[in-house]
Amino acid sequence: NAGVTQTPKFRVLKTGQSMTLLCAQDMNxxxxxxxxxxxxxxLRLIHYSVGEGTTAKGEVPDGYNVSRLKKxxxxxxxxxxxxxxxxxxxxxxxxxxxxxxxxxxxxGTRLTVL
Amino acid sequence: DAKTTxxxxxxxxxxxxxxxxxxxxxxxxxxxxxxxRQLPSQGPEYVIHGLTSNVNNRMASLAIAEDRKSSTLILxxxxxxxxxxxxxxxxxxxxxxxxxxxFGSGTRLxxxx
Numbered sequence: 615n616a617g618v619t620q621t622p623k624f625r626v627l628k629t630g631q632s633m634t635l636l637c638a639q640d641m642n643x644x645x646x647x648x649x650x651x652x653x654x655x656x657l658r659l660i661h662y663s664v665g666e667g668t669t670a671k672g673e674v675p676d677g678y679n680v681s682r683l684k685k686x687x688x689x690x691x692x693x694x695x696x697x698x699x700x701x702x703x704x705x706x707x708x709x710x711x712x713x714x715x716x717x718x719x720x721x722g723t724r725l726t727v728l
Numbered sequence: 729d730a731k732t733t734x735x736x737x738x739x740x741x742x743x744x745x746x747x748x749x750x751x752x753x754x755x756x757x758x759x760x761x762x763x764x765r766q767l768p769s770q771g772p773e774y775v776i777h778g779l780t781s782n783v784n785n786r787m788a789s790l791a792i793a794e795d796r797k798s799s800t801l802i803l804x805x806x807x808x809x810x811x812x813x814x815x816x817x818x819x820x821x822x823x824x825x826x827x828x829x830x831f832g833s834g835t836r837l838x839x840x841x
Contacts, residue, residue: 657829658831715762718774719773
């Protein structure tokens, strides 16, 4: 199993450009999450999904949109990138069962907005 | 959101035990205590979690105070690979039956050879 994968690994954008980050998981998990991590700080939750076709806002949702059209994929979109969105983005997933509490994280996408 | 307080950094010698403290004085009765760690240039990985009783797994032990206002992550024999940022997190249940992990800034553990 590949676990949680993220595409791309690195990206440089100019202010105002748009892009989509892809997160894929092969563990049949119901819940998926997008976080951002700024230098020297912990992760902050952007959006999350509790199942296919559902999305919800996290701590810092402004400037981002998400979609969960397929259970295994969770997309994060930036419609008009700003320098403040320069960060490392992590995706995570977890099983819906309360027996398993672990979130599995992807390797991250490093985004720079000039 | 309930908050946790951790030291910014700690140092340890290789093959010695490490005790990483965490204060969570505003914890509620249903909050689980989770620990994750983040190795350099990687995503976080789960370490351990608990509610009231002390917990052990292959990676670490979690000691929870009787009043639950503090906890300690114990690495029994630190290795160089354990050098990471360790996050103590209170897991809160959301109205949609999901739960969110609210990360603080964590403790950076340095392991000396």
